[in-house]
Structures are given as structure tokens and as C-alpha cells.
Amino acid sequence: METVRICRLGNLPPSLFRRLYDAQVEAARVWSLCRDIHLEARRQGTRWPNRDDLQKATKGRFALHSQTVQMICHAFLANVETTRQWKRQHPQLRYPYKDKWFYPLLWPAQAIGVAPGRVVLPMGRGRRSVVLRVEVPENAGACKIVWSNGYELHVSVPVVPAEAPPGTARATADLGQIHQAAVTTDTGAALVVSGRGIRSAKRWLHQAFGEIAKQRSRCKQGSRHWRKLQRARGKVSARVERQVRDLRHKGMRKVVEFCKQHGVGRLYVGNPDGVRARSAGRHHNQRMSQWEYGRDIDYLAHKSEQSRIVCFTGTERGTSSRCPECGHRQRPKGRAWVCNNCGFRGHRDVVGSANMHPIAYGEKIEFPQRITYLRPGPVQGSGGGMKNCPRSQEPERSSCPDTGHGEGVTARLHPCCPGEFADQPPAVGSRRARASQEAGHTAEVA
Numbered sequence: 001m002e003t004v005r006i007c008r009l010g011n012l013p014p015s016l017f018r019r020l021y022d023a024q025v026e027a028a029r030v031w032s033l034c035r036d037i038h039l040e041a042r043r044q045g046t047r048w049p050n051r052d053d054l055q056k057a058t059k060g061r062f063a064l065h066s067q068t069v070q071m072i073c074h075a076f077l078a079n080v081e082t083t084r085q086w087k088r089q090h091p092q093l094r095y096p097y098k099d100k101w102f103y104p105l106l107w108p109a110q111a112i113g114v115a116p117g118r119v120v121l122p123m124g125r126g127r128r129s130v131v132l133r134v135e136v137p138e139n140a141g142a143c144k145i146v147w148s149n150g151y152e153l154h155v156s157v158p159v160v161p162a163e164a165p166p167g168t169a170r171a172t173a174d175l176g177q178i179h180q181a182a183v184t185t186d187t188g189a190a191l192v193v194s195g196r197g198i199r200s201a202k203r204w205l206h207q208a209f210g211e212i213a214k215q216r217s218r219c220k221q222g223s224r225h226w227r228k229l230q231r232a233r234g235k236v237s238a239r240v241e242r243q244v245r246d247l248r249h250k251g252m253r254k255v256v257e258f259c260k261q262h263g264v265g266r267l268y269v270g271n272p273d274g275v276r277a278r279s280a281g282r283h284h285n286q287r288m289s290q291w292e293y294g295r296d297i298d299y300l301a302h303k304s305e306q307s308r309i310v311c312f313t314g315t316e317r318g319t320s321s322r323c324p325e326c327g328h329r330q331r332p333k334g335r336a337w338v339c340n341n342c343g344f345r346g347h348r349d350v351v352g353s354a355n356m357h358p359i360a361y362g363e364k365i366e367f368p369q370r371i372t373y374l375r376p377g378p379v380q381g382s383g384g385g386m387k388n389c390p391r392s393q394e395p396e397r398s399s400c401p402d403t404g405h406g407e408g409v410t411a412r413l414h415p416c417c418p419g420e421f422a423d424q425p426p427a428v429g430s431r432r433a434r435a436s437q438e439a440g441h442t443a444e445v446a
């Protein structure tokens, strides 16, 4: 198994930056050549080029390491193959046809050199290698340099999966926006991981965007100040994107840790595809389209594979609108699920998750009495509103802040209190101040 380590390459010397830039342009030329050869074969109706054809055609023609060129050819062929497979279902898909101006730089494991504190990436015979001062594990595999509002080095690192599954218990996970995940096991335990940190970060980003837009509306389009603000916008946007990615990973890690603790061997993840396909009004549709549950499913699948937990997805249709006690159907309102028929009261997302057990394993479970509330963890680095939130220092609490559902075993308080935490974190003012300060600051420097 492999996992990917991401290192930001901040503060590169201008000459190195320029070299990476030129190399990316060169890599894009490799791609375009592959595209031309493939396009020609399609037009002429001749045999499509394979690996050997592309490698022969690109050999020795580019200012890159030979294996970098080969990997781009392989990536191109993989792209063609994927399109071919999907074309039957989606006839509107096209084979690669666009010109590329930049392409990530790739190196296979055998091409790179790793020493303590640095990575050596060869650029081909007769050219100086790129040396990056980053700490990567000794057993690092393939490397990739990508642009994501700044250069990043992606290193593939092998991980040793667990020897045996943690147990034989079965669990279901309900993904959501307000709560990233709600998990119930058939051993009577439940976990709720808050998603409010993610929503709060996104909301803050949109406020920062508004602030920058206001400043930009006062200057001429394309002017120096306008371009500086554009850069500042990219910077905050990239930072929040990284924070959100970090929180998503941490949230899903909490789910897997919980499953390991409770000896879970099989995990069913409800796939909200059906819910999302349905049109439900402008505002709701926007909320649904901004919800990146596909990533959560990916992260969860990858992390549970490492722990030898079988993770599989399936429908979650109707799970949130049924009473887990009497089966009565109703539209849930608010965060607590209160049954109009039998008076049952429980956490809304845990209800959804508990209702998945009959779909996934064909067996109803008792509604869990013990619910653990966790949040993914404070935002890493600067600008984290959660770090400054007085609630994050609060001691343990035994009931859900949402529903008042008691008897919860709380490892760390989860701030899922609506409004208070998500919408007016005490740090918003200071964060907003930071945004405008940053905009102004970069304006001065750049």
C-alpha cells in the first residue's frame, strides 16, 4: 500500500522556480506531442499508438529526464484508456484534444535520490539535477511536482497495512455536512464527527472573498493593484483549501480509529449520490453541490484499507426519514430526530446511520445509548479560528450540544452547537482583519 506525503515548496530561489516552470512547459510539450500522434492515428483510422510507439517518438527530444518523459506517455495512455472505458456510458466524453501549457513533473522511484534533508530529482543527461531541501522518508517512492498556488512536492510513501482486521463487528457511516460522519456499530456504540470546522473555514473564505472583491471594485481591471488583489485572493483560497483537506483527513482518521477501538471488521458507507441527483430548490442544490462527500468516501476507503477494515458503499435512501424504533416515516426537522408516532428522540445523523444497518447487513440494531462526539482537530498553522475558540478549551461534556441527548461518553468536546461556533467564531473579526491585512501586505511587497 502507498500513501502520498505533500510538501509545500515555499521560498524557492528564483532560478530554481524558473527551472521548474520551464520544465513544466517542456512536460506539457511531451503531452501535446502524444496528443498529436494519437489524434493523427484516429483521423487516419490507423492503429492507435501504444507505449512503445510513444516512447520511441518522444525519446531524446525533450529537456527532461528520460523517465519523466516516459511517465508522461504512460499517463497519457492511461487517460485514453479511461476515456475509452467511460465513453460507452457517457458519449459526450472526448479523447485528449486540448493543448496543455503546463504539466506536472513526474519521477519514478528508481530515478530519485534521497538523502537526509534533501531530495535529488534528475533532469536528464547534461543538465543539473533539481535539489530540494525537504525531509522525506528514506523509503520514498515516486515523486511529482505540481502547481497548486505554489509548488508542491508529492511523494509516494509505502505503508504497511495491519496484519489482521480489528474484529468482526459491523458498522455503518452516514456522511453529512454539519456532521462529517455519524458511525454506529452493532455493539451499541456510536460516534459523531463534527463538520462545523470545515463549514466555518469555507464560510470565512467567502467573507474574505467579499472583502477582496470590495477592494477590487475600486480599482481598474488589470491594473497593478487589481493584480495584487488577485494574487492575495489565490493565496487565501489555497490556504483554506489546505485547511479543509487537513480537517477532512483528520475527521476520517477519527472514524477509522473508532472502528478499530470497537473491533469493526466491515464498514458500510452510505453514498449520498441519490440524494444529490434530486433537485430540491436553488439553495439546497447549491449546498449539495458544494459538499465534497466523494473525498470523504475516498479518504475513508483508503484509511480503512490500511487497517484491514472492509469498506463498501451503498444507498442511503430513506434512512434519515424513518424512526429507528417504530419505523414511522416523517420529514426530520432540526438536529434532533423526534418521532411523532412513538416519541423516540435521538441524534438525527445517528438515526440515519442506525437505519443503514438493515440495508447493509439485513439486521436491525438497537439504537445506540452511548454516543461519542469528536471534532477533527484544530486547524493546522495560522489563521485557525478553532484554536482561538474558548469552547475548544472546555472540559468534557456528557450530552450532545445539538440534541441534549445524554449519557454521551465524550473524549473531547465537540463544538457542534449551531450558530454560536460555526457562524460567529470569536476569531472571525481577527481573521477578516488578517485577510485584508494580507491583501494590503502583498500589495506592498509584490
Ligand SMILES: [Zn+2]
Pocket (backbone or CB within 6 Å): 323, 324, 325, 326, 327, 328, 339, 340, 341, 342, 343, 344
Ligand atoms: Zn417512532
